[in-house]
Amino acid sequence: MAAKPAVTIKGTKDGLVFYLDDRCAFDTLLSELKEKLKDNPQFLNGPLLHVTVNLGYRYLDQQQEQEVKELIRQEGNLIVSKMESLVVTKEEMEKARQESEVKMLFKTVRSGQVIETQGHLLILGDVNPGGLVTAGGHIFVMGALRGRAHAGKSGNNDAVIAASLLCPSQLIISSTMSPIRENEEYKQQFAFIDPSGQLRFAKLYQLLELRPDLKTLYSSIDHQSLHSLAP
Amino acid sequence: MGIAIVITSGKGGVGKTTTSANIGTALALKGKRIALVDTDIGLRNLDVVMGLENRIIYDLVDVAHGQCRLHQALIKDKRFDELYLLPAAQTKDKDAIVPEQMEKIINELKQDFDYVLIDCPAGIEQGFKNAVAGADRAIVVTTPEISAVRDADRIIGLLEPYEIDQPKLVINRIRPKMMKQGDMLDVDEIVTILGIDLLGIVPDDEHVIKSTNQGEPAVLNPDTKAAIAYRNIARRILGDSVPLISLEEEKGVLSRVKRLLGFRS
Structure with a gap:
């Protein structure tokens, strides 16, 4: 074939990478991938290998992605651990945007009220007993947190819950619940999950030490404001 | 054009009806034209507390359904010429009227009266929605008990979507001695x-x-502490744009509690 091959396999220090051409038709891609795997029977005998698939500017829907994965699995002793593409759908983008957004609330969350967000939550007010706040990311309360709070609800163990006054009726991070302690107050503290999976409390000044990623939260706010300026 | 104030609490038995009757009477003492509206359909009490039970002919539901005119249902108080009561129906339930009808009645009352005080039923269902519909302001009544404070918090939250100014708080049934000993929730804490x-x-x-059992609002007897407290509340309602009036003139334990809390003129 004189044309540029649709499938190139390269070995990198991170393992095998399959570069799939983004110009040809999907069917061509599949048949060539199949041939390539057949031509290299050494894959079949080696130990189980994790590979990365680089799609370039091609977008695959879930079904197509599954087809590629299955083909690689069937033809070789290989498992696709990562699919990389330079394009994202608007939905994925919107989801990512929502998850990194900081929702600000200038009110007291009272008994019976529920505040939900996919991103992070910043409340300038109290959360009273009987009130519930949930977030996909972190929860910060610049007041007293006396109600229930659930951070990292989509399974983010790195999420934290911080408040000027923490005396919550219930705290949940990801799927870990705080042990029930009656009438305990934590001033200027935050709750987090330690490496052993326990929910613990620490002073606020330790926040960046324990969660250095929070530094990027500030730049993500900046990024969003730029985004909102774009048409 | 008058002002409609709803008196609510969420929890039952904290003294909504007593507060409505006494604030209404205290405002009437000040020479204001007052209409008291009982919205607790099916469990009416305000007429009993005011001692007007046996004068009821038409009620709130009759007015809402157009079976009588508003002024026919209004009962004039025995003591004050400018104090009227619009009683609730006893034989129907809370679903007998809808918020739109209530709003219309309250707006009509506001034309003739300086203040329209709406006594809200306990709970957060239809009765609450009806009572709140026409109100411009709200008074939340609570007692120094944890359950009453929780319900008051819920009610304040439920009032948010309505076009009502931020509600004002009345803490009822305070026992200064217990509060001082720390056996009761502190005013500050609440x-x-x-x-x-x-x-x-x-x-x-x-x-x-x-006095409630005699059908005479307590506020009429100026020697009691509760009467003075209700009269002060009425004065604060009237002097809305001025800061809270000094509570110094209240004598005895109450003033000591207030001084303790830092209330000064």
Whole structure:
């Protein structure tokens, strides 16, 4: 074939990478991938290998992605651990945007009220007993947190819950619940999950030490404001 | 054009009806034209507390359904010429009227009266929605008990979507001695949790029970502590744009509690 091959396999220090051409038709891609795997029977005998698939500017829907994965699995002793593409759908983008957004609330969350967000939550007010706040990311309360709070609800163990006054009726991070302690107050503290999976409390000044990623939260706010300026 | 104030609490038995009757009477004492509206359909009490039970012919539901005109249902008080009661129906239930009808009645009353006080039923269902519909302001009544404070918090939250100014708080049935000993929730503590302005505190007073049973609002007897407290609340309602009036003139334990809390003129 004189044309540029649709499938190139390269070995990198991170393992095998399959570069799939983004110009040809999907069917061509599949048949060539199949041939390539057949031509290299050494894959079949080696130990189980994790590979990365680089799609370039091609977008695959879930079904197509599954087809590629299955083909690689069937033809070789290989498992696709990562699919990389330079394009994202608007939905994925919107989801990512929502998850990194900081929702600000200038009110007291009272008994019976529920505040939900996919991103992070910043409340300038109290959360009273009987009130519930949930977030996909972190929860910060610049007041007293006396109600229930659930951070990292989509399974983010790195999420934290911080408040000027923490005396919550219930705290949940990801799927870990705080042990029930009656009438305990934590001033200027935050709750987090330690490496052993326990929910613990620490002073606020330790926040960046324990969660250095929070530094990027500030730049993500900046990024969003730029985004909102774009048409 | 008058002002409609709803008196609500969420929890039952904290003294909504007593507060409505006494604030209404205290405002009438000040020479204001007052309409009291009982919205607790099926469990009406305000007429009994005011001693007007046997004068009821038409009620709120009759007015809402157009079976009588508004002024036919209004009962004039025995003591004051400018104090009227619109009683609730006893034989129907809370679903007998809808918020739109209520709003219309309240707006009509506001044309003729300086203040329209709406006594809200306990709970957060239809009765609450009806009572709140036409109100411009709200008074949340609570007692120094944890359950009453929780319900008050819920009610303040439920009032948010309505076009009502931030509600004002009345803490009822305070026992200064218990509060001082720390056996009862502190006034400060309650105000901190609820985060709204305090309109007044009313001490627990046996005279209130006695006068309620006689159909005479307690506020008419100026010697009792509760009466003074209710009169002060009424004065604060009237002087809305001025800061809270000094509570110094209140004598006895109550003033000591207030001085303790830092109330000064």
